[in-house]
Amino acid sequence: MLQTDLTKLLGIQVPIVQGGMQWVGLPKLVAAVSNAGGVITALTQPSPTALRHAIRETRALTDKPFGVNITLLPTITPPDYEGYARAAVEEGVVIFETAGSNPGPLIKFFKSRGCLVIHKCTTIRHAESAEKMGVDILSIDGFECAGYPGEDDIGGLVLLARAAKELKIPYIASGGIADGQGLAAALALGAAGVNMGTRFMCTVESSIHENIKQKIVQSTERDTIHIFRTLHNTTRVFKNKVSMEVVEIEKRPGGAKFEDVRDLVSGERGRLKWRKSRIWSAGITVGLIDDIPTCRELLERMERDAEGIIGRMSSLVIPRVKSKL
Numbered sequence: 286m287l288q289t290d291l292t293k294l295l296g297i298q299v300p301i302v303q304g305g306m307q308w309v310g311l312p313k314l315v316a317a318v319s320n321a322g323g324v325i326t327a328l329t330q331p332s333p334t335a336l337r338h339a340i341r342e343t344r345a346l347t348d349k350p351f352g353v354n355i356t357l358l359p360t361i362t363p364p365d366y367e368g369y370a371r372a373a374v375e376e377g378v379v380i381f382e383t384a385g386s387n388p389g390p391l392i393k394f395f396k397s398r399g400c401l402v403i404h405k406c407t408t409i410r411h412a413e414s415a416e417k418m419g420v421d422i423l424s425i426d427g428f429e430c431a432g433y434p435g436e437d438d439i440g441g442l443v444l445l446a447r448a449a450k451e452l453k454i455p456y457i458a459s460g461g462i463a464d465g466q467g468l469a470a471a472l473a474l475g476a477a478g479v480n481m482g483t484r485f486m487c488t489v490e491s492s493i494h495e496n497i498k499q500k501i502v503q504s505t506e507r508d509t510i511h512i513f514r515t516l517h518n519t520t521r522v523f524k525n526k527v528s529m530e531v532v533e534i535e536k537r538p539g540g541a542k543f544e545d546v547r548d549l550v551s552g553e554r555g556r557l558k559w560r561k562s563r564i565w566s567a568g569i570t571v572g573l574i575d576d577i578p579t580c581r582e583l584l585e586r587m588e589r590d591a592e593g594i595i596g597r598m599s600s601l602v603i604p605r606v607k608s609k610l
């Protein structure tokens with residue numbers, strides 16, 4: 286078994302967390318992951334009351350720990366963040382994943398209620414300020430990630446090595462991890478575990494359309510693209526007709542305003558057209574994913590592979606032979 290600060294703090298068996306994923310982080314997937322740590326994505330639920338139902342539904346499916354994600358991003362219709370937070374706390378949730386801009390008030394609220402907060406961020410300066418706010422675990426999100434990598438473009442290898450030097454509290458690696466090799470590498474970089482999104486999208490229990498799972502299996506690491514670079518809300522999504530159209534509009538002389546792409550990108554469109562052309566977040570791990578396992582099969586395989594790699598790594602160290610000169 287792999288025992289780390291993450292497994293100890295969360296009371297989970299495998300040092301793997303399933304992160305927030307809008308339209309994907311639903312009870313069935315969360316419960317399936319929760320031998321590791323699954324999180325319900327709050328804003329996927331249409332209201333705080335619906336979130337209460339999702340929490341109860343998850344609890345009926347698992348007796349293992351799970352949490353709730355709240356991500357604060359530019360949005361077409363601002364959600365009632367406070368209402369979602371209050372509903373989840375009142376339902377007895379004690380683990381939260383926060384991400385996005387200006388998370389201070391949310392973190393303060395969760396900490397005042399004795400909850401454990403995992404805060405996801407893409408820079409060391411944001412990690413340090415969340416550390417000062419009293420979060421318990423940082424989720425360090427490298428440029429490889431799906432969704433929002435921030436604007437600094439620093440890959441996980443350097444970001445995690447920096448985290449090892451600068452951070453005082455436990456951190457987990459996010460972005461670019463989809464297998465046991467990635468888990469072992471993250472632990473080698475001082476992380477207490479990993480956070481995965483895209484890999485969990487492509488599991489039996491994930492509710493996304495089968496065609497999208499097949500697309501992930503067939504894809505290479507070159508099949509994602511960044512939209513919203515020019516709007517300073519960079520987002521890594523799957524490369525398809527719609528996302529390429531967004532990027533073309535952004536390249537127009539004089540640039541684009543959000544209104545110029547709004548109809549192509551809105552989450553509502555995504556929900557309605559899930560089967561057809563839509564924008565969907567995907568990390569470059571699409572190039573590493575070539576099957577659709579159950580969450581249990583995936584977690585067992587990653588744990589076994591990481592343990593094997595760590596064992597082999599330690600056999601690389603042999604006693605130093607003393608020179609006779």
Ligand code: NAD
Nearest residue numbers: 305306307328356358359360361362516518543550551552
């Ligand atoms: P949406 O329909 O409001 O917006 C679609 C996309 O456009 C999103 O990527 C959003 O960030 C972006 N956007 C909206 N207004 C913008 C602006 N003025 N400038 C630049 N970009 C803008 O979003 P949605 O997909 O329906 O998501 C609904 C909620 O879920 C939002 O509040 C969003 O912040 C949140 N979310 C959470 C996660 C997560 O992992 N938990 C991921 C994505 C979105």
